[in-house]
Amino acid sequence: MTALAFQGLGMVFPDGTEALDDISFTVDRGEFVTVVGPSGCGKSTLLRIASGLLQHTSGSVEVDRDDIGYVFQEAALLPWRTVRQNVELLAELRNLPKGDRRAKAQQAIEMVGLSGFEHHYPKSLSGGMRMRASLARSLTLEPPVFLFDEPFGAVDEITREHLNDQTQLMFMAENFAGLFITHSIGEAVYMSTRVLVMSARPGRLVAEFPIPFEFPRSPDLRFDPEFARISGEVSHALRGGHA
Amino acid sequence: MTGVDPTTQFIAEPPDPTAADTTAGGVRRLPRESWARTVLPPLLLGLVILGIWYLISFVVLDPRRRFLLEPPHEVLQVGFFTWDNLSTILEGLYWSTRVALTGLAISIVLGVTIAVIMSQTVIFERALFPYLVFLQAIPILAIVPLISFWFGTGENSRVLVCVLISIFPIIVNTLFGLQSADPLHHDLFTLQQANRWTRLRKLMFPGALPAMFAGLRISAGLSVIGAIVGEFFFGRGETGLGQLLKRYANRLEGEQLIATVIISSALGVVVFLFFGWLQRRVIGKWYQSTTQ
Numbered sequence: 001m002t003a004l005a006f007q008g009l010g011m012v013f014p015d016g017t018e019a020l021d022d023i024s025f026t027v028d029r030g031e032f033v034t035v036v037g038p039s040g041c042g043k044s045t046l047l048r049i050a051s052g053l054l055q056h057t058s059g060s061v062e063v064d065r066d067d068i069g070y071v072f073q074e075a076a077l078l079p080w081r082t083v084r085q086n087v088e089l090l091a092e093l094r095n096l097p098k099g100d101r102r103a104k105a106q107q108a109i110e111m112v113g114l115s116g117f118e119h120h121y122p123k124s125l126s127g128g129m130r131m132r133a134s135l136a137r138s139l140t141l142e143p144p145v146f147l148f149d150e151p152f153g154a155v156d157e158i159t160r161e162h163l164n165d166q167t168q169l170m171f172m173a174e175n176f177a178g179l180f181i182t183h184s185i186g187e188a189v190y191m192s193t194r195v196l197v198m199s200a201r202p203g204r205l206v207a208e209f210p211i212p213f214e215f216p217r218s219p220d221l222r223f224d225p226e227f228a229r230i231s232g233e234v235s236h237a238l239r240g241g242h243a
Numbered sequence: 244m245t246g247v248d249p250t251t252q253f254i255a256e257p258p259d260p261t262a263a264d265t266t267a268g269g270v271r272r273l274p275r276e277s278w279a280r281t282v283l284p285p286l287l288l289g290l291v292i293l294g295i296w297y298l299i300s301f302v303v304l305d306p307r308r309r310f311l312l313e314p315p316h317e318v319l320q321v322g323f324f325t326w327d328n329l330s331t332i333l334e335g336l337y338w339s340t341r342v343a344l345t346g347l348a349i350s351i352v353l354g355v356t357i358a359v360i361m362s363q364t365v366i367f368e369r370a371l372f373p374y375l376v377f378l379q380a381i382p383i384l385a386i387v388p389l390i391s392f393w394f395g396t397g398e399n400s401r402v403l404v405c406v407l408i409s410i411f412p413i414i415v416n417t418l419f420g421l422q423s424a425d426p427l428h429h430d431l432f433t434l435q436q437a438n439r440w441t442r443l444r445k446l447m448f449p450g451a452l453p454a455m456f457a458g459l460r461i462s463a464g465l466s467v468i469g470a471i472v473g474e475f476f477f478g479r480g481e482t483g484l485g486q487l488l489k490r491y492a493n494r495l496e497g498e499q500l501i502a503t504v505i506i507s508s509a510l511g512v513v514v515f516l517f518f519g520w521l522q523r524r525v526i527g528k529w530y531q532s533t534t535q
Contacts, residue, residue, distance in 0.1 A: 053430055070434055076427040080449045080529045093435035093445075121529040 002026045003145045003177035004050060008059035011045055018202035019045045023059070025196060025205065029144060032171055032178040034188040036238060037198030043181040044073075046203070047147045050179065069143035069176070071151045075130035077122040077137075084109065084118040087136045094141065101140070108136035111173070112166055128159035132166060139170060146170075148180040152187070160184075161219060164191055172215055185234050190222060195230075197237040207237035313497040322502025332487060332503055339483040340510060342398065343470035346405025347514075350462055353406070354413030355455070361414075362421035362447065363439065379411040387476045397480040401473030408469035409462040416458025420451025453530050456522040463518050467511040484510075 004027040011020040019042035027033045037043050048054035052065045077086045087108055091101030109115060112132040122130055131151060138146070148167070152160045164187060171178055171191075182188050188195045189211055197207040209230060213221060221227055293315055300314040313321075323329055357375075361368040383404055394400045424447050432442050474485025482490075484507050491500035 051434060053433060066436075068434065070430075072427050072430070074427060076425065076431055078428065078446070078449070079531070080452070080526070089431075089445075090435055093432065093437050093441065123529060123531045 001029050003029050003063065004179060005062040006046075006050075006059065007062075009046075009049065009056055009061060010058035011042065011049060011054075012057045020049075020056075021202040021204050023203070023205060025208075027145075027177040027179050029177045030175050031194060032180065032192045033194045033196060034180040034182060034192040035196045035198055036182055036185060036188045036234065037203060038200050038238070039183060041198050041200050042203035043183075043198060044149050047149045047179065047181060051147055063145055067141070067143045067145065069138040069141065069146040071134060071138050071146070071148045073150050073153060075122070075127075075134040077130055077133055079122050082119050082121055083114060083125070083133050083136075086122070086133055087140060090137060091140050104140045104142075105136070108139040109133075111139065111170065112136045126159075127155050128163065131155060131159075131163055135163070135166060135170065139174070142174060144176055146174075146176045146178045148178065148182075150181050150183070153182070153184075160187070165219065167191065168215065168217060185231050185238070186222060189227060189231050189234060190217060195234055197234060199240070206240075207234075209234055209237075310495050310497045313501065318498045318501045318505075321498035322505075328499050328502070331482075332484070332499070332506055335482055335484040335487045335503070336506055336510060338481040339467070339470045339474065339485065339507070342401045342405060342473060342483060343466045343510070343514070346402045346469055347409055347463060347466035349402065349406050350410040350413055350466065351459070354410045354458075354462075355417050358414050358417035358421060359443065361418050363443070368418070375411065375414060378407070381407070383407065383472060383476075391477065395479070396477045398477075400477040401470060401483070401485075404473035404476070405466050405469035408472070409465040412458040412461040412465070413455070414458075416454045416461075417451055420454030421447045423454065424450045452526050453522075456518065456526065460515055460518045460522070463514040464511050467507070467514055471507055 006023050006025055009020055009023040010018075012018050023046065025033070035043050035046065045054065047070070049056045050061055050063055051068050051070055077083075078089065081089065084105055087105040088101045091104055096104075106118075109118060112135050114129065114132055114136060117125065117129065117133075122133070125133065134151070152163045155163065167180075168191060170176075180188070180191060189209075192211050195209045195211060196205050197209075198204065199206045211230065213224075213227070296312070297314055300309060300312050304311060321328060322332070357371065361371055390400045390403060394403055421443075428446055428450070429442070432446055437445075470483065471485040471488070474483040475489055476485075478486050478489070484503055487503050488500065488507075491497075491503060
């Protein structure tokens, strides 16, 4: 079932910057699609358009905007709310009954392994824990479409691998349609069912790689020869095929 | 999020021990010798100032002109330990405090309302801001005659002076706070189709609290100054510290005059400390101050 579809999408900013050109692809439920590309290629713009935060200038997007999970580059927790209050925020903004949102929040907090930290304020959490609270927050509404805007770019390698597994766990449990943005090839291949490579500005799709590994994937997969081969191909495409 | 086998739960990374410890805003107990280091310097300086004060009273001034600066023990004796004088000053303190707090309360309600309106509509912000700056720039002395024409020379005019002096920092800081919400947080609210009121209540207002408290502490001090300045000019009615200052100065009662000055400053300090305490109570739990 297609949950998100771009058709000939183009984006030119009012200042004349051409960010995206003729982007077409779909993401089905149960698919985890990652877009890799050099920084500044318009990857984030793609997500902002998909979510409706930004209006595109040509082509079309099909998605149910009322039901999108969005994970930002930063944790974006409200500092005056505890972990639990932050996780409850989206359900609260949707006016869900209190008992209901409390239960959803608790479930999400347990899923990301933050039990015991419900009453902590963001300032006393590490970067990785903040990000997990952010993941938990986006989980509460159980959206069928999940957009990830380079969420783990700012954390260290070890934390990033934890967060990758956390996200994988979410994906397996919820079976959403995932669209993930990153500039880490390893992360892209590890997480995805499909990897799309985007060129430098204006962003165009230049290659597509199905990733055949079964879920759940173990961290050891990163050292599998097949994993290395696919990563090499993605890297090659990313460099414009002329390395 | 159903049907997850709990055994597949990944191990939570341990909390960063340094994160909770040094940045939680809690007061760390200072070692004993550093306590002495914090208290001794101002104490010593205080003694030096007292010494200079005595020096001026007894050595520099000749006895006929000693009323210009009575020595400290005389100020204590006459201003604080003579009940007749002290009770007059304390009564003045009561009336001044009333004016200051009334003015400050009006400034807070009016200032926050104006800032909220400005934050909601760019047109209002553009229209109002120049006038606020203009209002702020008016020397109170210059409009004393006008105020007395319009509002008389009693308590109303004093409260008005108080508001005029103390409202500006509240408006400016609240507006700044409301406008400084993180763009990502705004996106978060936009994605949930939050309306203007929800956004104001759950995002902009709580986020503005640290800036509002910064403005409030300034305004609290200014409201005390406003009350005393107001009493100085608008003397009809109850006798506050401002009128006392004027009276003691006219009668060359130096001891009472200095005692009144000290009490006036003490009022400002107490109000300032109170709002510092309130700030820690309200936002200390979550706000990460870089100066604490």
